[in-house]
Amino acid sequence: MGLQTADAVVIGAGINGAATAYNLIKRGMKDVILLEKQLIASGGTGRSAAIIRQHYSRDELVRMVRRSVDVFTHFDDEVGGDCGFVNTGWAFLVPDYVSDGFSENLARGQRLGVDVREVSIAELKEIEPRVELSDVHRAAYEPGSGYADPRATTHAYVQRFVESGGRLIQLTSANGLALSDDGSRVEGVKTEDGDISAGVVVNAAGPWADRVAAWAGVELPLEVTREEEIIYDVAAVGGAPRLCFSDMAKAIYYRPDGETRMLAGRGYPKDYEIVEPDGYNQEVDVDFIEETTNRLKTRWPAFGSILAINSYTGLYDVTPDWHPVLGAVDGIEGFLMCAGFSGHGFKIGPSVGELMAEEIVDGRASSIEITRFNLRRFAEGKPIGAAYGTNRA
Numbered sequence: 024m025g026l027q028t029a030d031a032v033v034i035g036a037g038i039n040g041a042a043t044a045y046n047l048i049k050r051g052m053k054d055v056i057l058l059e060k061q062l063i064a065s066g067g068t069g070r071s072a073a074i075i076r077q078h079y080s081r082d083e084l085v086r087m088v089r090r091s092v093d094v095f096t097h098f099d100d101e102v103g104g105d106c107g108f109v110n111t112g113w114a115f116l117v118p119d120y121v122s123d124g125f126s127e128n129l130a131r132g133q134r135l136g137v138d139v140r141e142v143s144i145a146e147l148k149e150i151e152p153r154v155e156l157s158d159v160h161r162a163a164y165e166p167g168s169g170y171a172d173p174r175a176t177t178h179a180y181v182q183r184f185v186e187s188g189g190r191l192i193q194l195t196s197a198n199g200l201a202l203s204d205d206g207s208r209v210e211g212v213k214t215e216d217g218d219i220s221a222g223v224v225v226n227a228a229g230p231w232a233d234r235v236a237a238w239a240g241v242e243l244p245l246e247v248t249r250e251e252e253i254i255y256d257v258a259a260v261g262g263a264p265r266l267c268f269s270d271m272a273k274a275i276y277y278r279p280d281g282e283t284r285m286l287a288g289r290g291y292p293k294d295y296e297i298v299e300p301d302g303y304n305q306e307v308d309v310d311f312i313e314e315t316t317n318r319l320k321t322r323w324p325a326f327g328s329i330l331a332i333n334s335y336t337g338l339y340d341v342t343p344d345w346h347p348v349l350g351a352v353d354g355i356e357g358f359l360m361c362a363g364f365s366g367h368g369f370k371i372g373p374s375v376g377e378l379m380a381e382e383i384v385d386g387r388a389s390s391i392e393i394t395r396f397n398l399r400r401f402a403e404g405k406p407i408g409a410a411y412g413t414n415r416a
């Protein structure tokens with residue numbers, strides 16, 4: 024590749040890097056490179072359950088997800104192409120010990136314009152009669168939510184980026200950053216295939232983002248956790264669930280995967296397994312399959328005979344407060360963080376891409392206030408709180 028130049032380099036072609044690169048061009052930046060060490064969506068994005076719910080503990084995140092739902096819903100007009108969004112609706116089932124946080128978040132969503140309401144067990148059973156809900160204390164229902172296809176979404180962003188003049192470089196690892204002599208400015212990215220000089224570098228490297236930050240002497244606190252998912256064939260038991268569920272009462276989530284399949288995984292509260300992102304164990308544990316299937320069968324008594332037809336693992340990139348790190352790095356001009364999405368970063372990707380582009384092109388994100396998400400919050404001892412404790416944003 025030799026020496027290349029660009030106005031900006033985005034490291035990482037997951038949903039957040041892809042949406043950022045696309046929005047940079049859309050906002051008028053001419054020469055943008057999207058650099059990916061593997062293939063598009065090969066990180067957390069390609070393994071995502073991609074459930075899009077609007078229940079959040081921070082106003083900013085509700086605003087981000089609301090804007091993103093607009094984009095998912097009108098994707099062909101907003102971006103172009105098909106993101107695979109299926110507007111099934113979403114239900115949240117909670118046990119009694121989180122009732123206060125639940126009320127708080129419900130009120131927050133309603134205040135910020137989310138179409139969400141508390142539903143009785145009887146109402147929920149009208150929507151999906153097959154679920155057994157005797158252990159559920161309360162339930163919320165969001166008719167406008169659903170799930171999307173994370174790979175198709177990311178591919179569509181990259182496609183539009185390339186069609187608009189952006190350059191995608193795949194199968195090429197960044198392996199360092201070039202800084203000015205006094206370290207106050209980023210001057211480019213070193214890759215295994217030559218250097219790229221650029222005045223703006225965005226770190227959207229997902230589970231590897233702490234390594235990219237370290238090249239500039241910046242500490243991004245990140246733990247990488249191993250997550251597992253299962254796909255079941257449910258054709259013989261009445262077909263896929265009618266809607267997506269986050270089931271805190273059973274600490275699992277499940278959603279339709281087309282008409283005849285169901286995708287499921289374990290959710291909060293649970294133990295997290297911290298791993299190294301390179302060379303982690305990609306084999307799904309037998310215990311996980313048995314335990315998740317048992318929990319599902321108690322929720323779905325009709326699913327006694329369901330067959331698991333696929334399972335796989337993926338990675339979360341988790342910050343100490345389970346919230347992403349967004350925006351400029353203090354003291355290093357041109358270096359920006361877009362990482363640490365802590366297991367909930369697919370659904371906000373469309374908005375994050377816009378906000379990062381505003382931050383870079385206009386000098387400040389304006390459509391939504393993101394100052395609190397800056398990396399400096401950790402040094403300042405101001406982590407972001409959440410209604411259900413730190414690991415449920």
Ligand SMILES: Cc1cc2nc3c(=O)[nH]c(=O)nc-3n(C[C@H](O)[C@H](O)[C@H](O)COP(=O)(O)OP(=O)(O)OC[C@H]3O[C@@H](n4cnc5c(N)ncnc54)[C@H](O)[C@@H]3O)c2cc1C
Pocket residue numbers: 034035036037038039040041058059060061062063064065066067068069070071072073074075195196197198227228229230231232235250251252288336337338339361362363364365366367368369370371
């Ligand atoms: C099992 C699972 C279920 C999930 N379910 C949901 C859900 O239901 N809803 C939701 O909103 N979110 C969910 N998430 C989280 C969501 O998928 C992620 O937060 C989001 O996809 C992260 O996207 P990203 O672009 O930030 O990072 P990633 O998708 O991880 O992308 C980072 C990219 O950077 C590249 N890269 C890294 N280092 C370098 C380098 N040195 N040089 C070049 N390229 C590099 C990687 O190869 C990778 O492609 C889930 C995640 C998992 C794993």
